[in-house]
Amino acid sequence: MIRPCLLTVLMAGSALSALSAAAWGRPVVPPSHGGRHPAHVAARPAAPYRASSDEAIAVMGTHAVSHGAVQAMSRGVMEQFVQGTSPMKMLSRLPGINFVSNDPLGVDTWGSSLYMRGFMQQQLGVTLDGVPLGAQDYYTYNGQSINFAILSDNIDHMDISQGGGAVDVPATTNLGGAIQIYSADPSDRMGGKVAQMFGSNKAFRTYVRFDSGKLNRSGTKFTVSYARSDGQKWKGAGSQFDQQVNAKIVQPLAAESRITAFFNWNDATQFNYADQSLDMLRTLGHRNDYYYPDYTRAYLAAKGQFSGEIANYPDALDVSYYDGVTHASDYLGGLNLHLTLTDRLEWNSVVYGQAENHWGTWTSPYTPSPNGAPLSEQLIVAGNQRFGLTSALRYSLGHHTIEGGVWYENNRYDIDEFQYAEPLLGQGVPVSGVLGNFGTPFQHNWGMGYSTNTFQFHLQDSYRVLPNLTLRAGFKSLLVTTAGGETANDAAYNGQDNLPNGSLTTANGFLPHFNAEWRFLPNHELYFDIPRTCGPTAMAGISWARPGACRTRRRSTS
Numbered sequence: 001m002i003r004p005c006l007l008t009v010l011m012a013g014s015a016l017s018a019l020s021a022a023a024w025g026r027p028v029v030p031p032s033h034g035g036r037h038p039a040h041v042a043a044r045p046a047a048p049y050r051a052s053s054d055e056a057i058a059v060m061g062t063h064a065v066s067h068g069a070v071q072a073m074s075r076g077v078m079e080q081f082v083q084g085t086s087p088m089k090m091l092s093r094l095p096g097i098n099f100v101s102n103d104p105l106g107v108d109t110w111g112s113s114l115y116m117r118g119f120m121q122q123q124l125g126v127t128l129d130g131v132p133l134g135a136q137d138y139y140t141y142n143g144q145s146i147n148f149a150i151l152s153d154n155i156d157h158m159d160i161s162q163g164g165g166a167v168d169v170p171a172t173t174n175l176g177g178a179i180q181i182y183s184a185d186p187s188d189r190m191g192g193k194v195a196q197m198f199g200s201n202k203a204f205r206t207y208v209r210f211d212s213g214k215l216n217r218s219g220t221k222f223t224v225s226y227a228r229s230d231g232q233k234w235k236g237a238g239s240q241f242d243q244q245v246n247a248k249i250v251q252p253l254a255a256e257s258r259i260t261a262f263f264n265w266n267d268a269t270q271f272n273y274a275d276q277s278l279d280m281l282r283t284l285g286h287r288n289d290y291y292y293p294d295y296t297r298a299y300l301a302a303k304g305q306f307s308g309e310i311a312n313y314p315d316a317l318d319v320s321y322y323d324g325v326t327h328a329s330d331y332l333g334g335l336n337l338h339l340t341l342t343d344r345l346e347w348n349s350v351v352y353g354q355a356e357n358h359w360g361t362w363t364s365p366y367t368p369s370p371n372g373a374p375l376s377e378q379l380i381v382a383g384n385q386r387f388g389l390t391s392a393l394r395y396s397l398g399h400h401t402i403e404g405g406v407w408y409e410n411n412r413y414d415i416d417e418f419q420y421a422e423p424l425l426g427q428g429v430p431v432s433g434v435l436g437n438f439g440t441p442f443q444h445n446w447g448m449g450y451s452t453n454t455f456q457f458h459l460q461d462s463y464r465v466l467p468n469l470t471l472r473a474g475f476k477s478l479l480v481t482t483a484g485g486e487t488a489n490d491a492a493y494n495g496q497d498n499l500p501n502g503s504l505t506t507a508n509g510f511l512p513h514f515n516a517e518w519r520f521l522p523n524h525e526l527y528f529d530i531p532r533t534c535g536p537t538a539m540a541g542i543s544w545a546r547p548g549a550c551r552t553r554r555r556s557t558s
Helices: 087-091 278-284 295-302 308-312
Strands: 005-009 070-074 097-101 112-116 125-128 155-161 178-183 191-199 203-211 221-230 240-253 257-271 324-340 345-364 376-397 400-421 443-466 469-489 501-521 524-531 551-556
Touching: 087 097, 087 112, 087 155, 278 308, 376 443, 400 469
Parallel strands: 125 178
Antiparallel strands: 005 191, 070 155, 097 112, 155 178, 191 203, 203 221, 221 240, 240 257, 257 324, 324 345, 345 376, 376 400, 400 443, 443 469, 469 501, 501 524, 501 551
């Protein structure tokens, strides 16, 4: 396994003044205070900055509070992880959440999975700054992997609902809870940060961030950051490369209002680890992997000429794959609007767009090439384009806070599988996902395309009965329509003349959600959470849900 080490360099000077504690507007806490800010220290105004050639260390912190069915993970906790660690892996620090991966940072999207109280990551609602990220599948049909949506360095905090997920969460997959992620704002002072990680197996990651500081009297400010990571696999051959850009601009408006624009880009090429069954691990050991870069051994194995320990394995052909690679390019952008209309009324809206081009490949010994080679390269190409908006009003009236809002999204998803010819032994360069030298496919196995429209309405009332007792009651209405199906089909390959086409509509006008929080002692509370969700689900522990709540109408044309 990789044992990374972390070297963080904070640069300060007249050009990057914000990296002194005074320039960030936060005092440095003396060691005698044990990391806490005494009242008289926290209230002390920042000293005027004086240009200096000396380096300085910035001390920053965030405040996140867990309550009821919602657990919070602050920036301070996330800083305890190695730079570049997946947000999903960070969440495994919390009770009830289990994360497993085949790489030390948890960024391999093929070889990782998260479970929350028994629910898989595809059954959770996940958002970033209010933007729904959809089911966290390998091929995310209605969103984007959180690993490709934001750099973990730029996350301010994460809220995790262990119940069924609040009614205002824009998601159709939150059977078992919700993960809401919030990005860090640009700093008020100009500055920058450079962080470098090195590890075994030639692992490294570079992170660079620049904050503009306030550019004018209205408080306009922005931040842009870039990270590049690479490293060899801890077993087998191949690297896992990723680079991302995050950008965010904040424009304050009158009366504590503001508008935020954001843009995130990702490009990743990951050489995956081969799938392993328990029998493979027992028989062949933990170091068994793809044959890459030894094309000759993979070629001979596909012809039944096995060598080494694999020769004695009962299903040797199943461990004769040459390579397996994932590539993803993602774009995510939009606007976040927060308006304080009166001292009691707030309006929050998000407009977003997202696109992904994702393919995964492996060299299969089960489909030979037309030229006689016993191997062929199988490639699955998928892509989705989403546009949507959320808008909600929140009104405070005495001990009540009433909120209502809508979410609409249009999503187009296409997925196709192709087969590419591998060369005869000694007669050319093997087709590989690493090289991307696919050429022209000799077979289009199948293709599917879908268009989905989602509409959600929610209404909720939070009633603070006592300072330490809060009751919440609300509901959401959900309408989802999907149309599409077959776009290509190889009948000889699939054994079917036609693949399905048609439409599917799922709806329910009333999906209620109730919960209560009672803080009866400092740092002690009792809560319950009762949602009604779409789909077969059951809530463990103190939470409960009624399953199978949505009506579905299907229309098929083939």
